[in-house]
Amino acid sequence: QSALTQPPSASGSPGQSVTISCTGTSSDVGGYSYVSWYQQHPGKAPKLIIYEVSKRPSGVPDRFSGSKSGYTASLTVSGLQAEDEADYYCCSYAGSNNFVFGGGTKLTVL
Amino acid sequence: EAQLVESGGGLVQPGGSQKLSCAASGFIFSGSAILWVRQASGKGLEWVGRIRSKRNNYATEYAASVKGRFTISRDDSENTAYLQMNSLKTEDTAIYYCTRGLELAFDIWGQGTVVTVSS
Numbered sequence: 625q626s627a628l629t630q631p632p633s634a635s636g637s638p639g640q641s642v643t644i645s646c647t648g649t650s651s652d653v654g655g656y657s658y659v660s661w662y663q664q665h666p667g668k669a670p671k672l673i674i675y676e677v678s679k680r681p682s683g684v685p686d687r688f689s690g691s692k693s694g695y696t697a698s699l700t701v702s703g704l705q706a707e708d709e710a711d712y713y714c715c716s717y718a719g720s721n722n723f724v725f726g727g728g729t730k731l732t733v734l
Numbered sequence: 735e736a737q738l739v740e741s742g743g744g745l746v747q748p749g750g751s752q753k754l755s756c757a758a759s760g761f762i763f764s765g766s767a768i769l770w771v772r773q774a775s776g777k778g779l780e781w782v783g784r785i786r787s788k789r790n791n792y793a794t795e796y797a798a799s800v801k802g803r804f805t806i807s808r809d810d811s812e813n814t815a816y817l818q819m820n821s822l823k824t825e826d827t828a829i830y831y832c833t834r835g836l837e838l839a840f841d842i843w844g845q846g847t848v849v850t851v852s853s
Binding site (some may be wrong): 627656670676680715717721723725726727728 | 770771780833836840844
């Protein structure tokens with residue numbers, strides 16, 4: 625199972641919006657509505673911010689939103705804040721009880 | 735507060751074995767799937783495997799990279815899950831996280847435990 629494809633880096637100024645893509649195949653992103661996104665600050669454990677493509681867990685700001693079209697899922701962070709600077713990983717269910725992560729995107733708030 | 739705490743990491747020689755523990759508190763452990771995810775230094779996340787709840791017959795699934803070498807188990811009476819790692823390779827060196835599965839996502843994470851495979 626190959627890793628999902630994410631851009632290595634993304635950036636935006638405070639208050640702006642940034643979108644991070646996550647591209648897979650028909651066997652993972654394109655085949656299931658079970659894409660999740662995780663935020664990871666340096667030295668910390670990942671934190672779930674989006675599940676089932678577009679749902680937010682309790683406590684996650686609505687500045688974070690998710691979507692999917694075809695084989696590509698996207699995470700949009702609106703109204704960028706300094707604390708949003710982190711690594712972001714997508715993950716998809718890949719059938720046969722397997723999961724696959726993306727390679728991660730480092731988000732820089734300029 | 736729902737929490738997972740990993741332990742058991744350390745230095746092990748190639749070909750050796752190591753057993754990690756994942757202690758849960760603050761939620762109904764017995765009804766939850768538990769997964770293991772690892773992260774090599776400076777690298778991305780990699781799913782290792784999953785153990786389901788008793789309702790799902792404690793079914794286990796593993797990534798191809800560890801299948802046949804790693805075994806996940808659980809003791810619901812102790813609210814603890816385990817990752818038994820055998821025939822370890824240098825490429826297994828990573829931070830190992832346990833996490834709770836929810837709707838095919840991972841909503842509670844431990845702080846991780848470091849496993850270093852080196853001679």
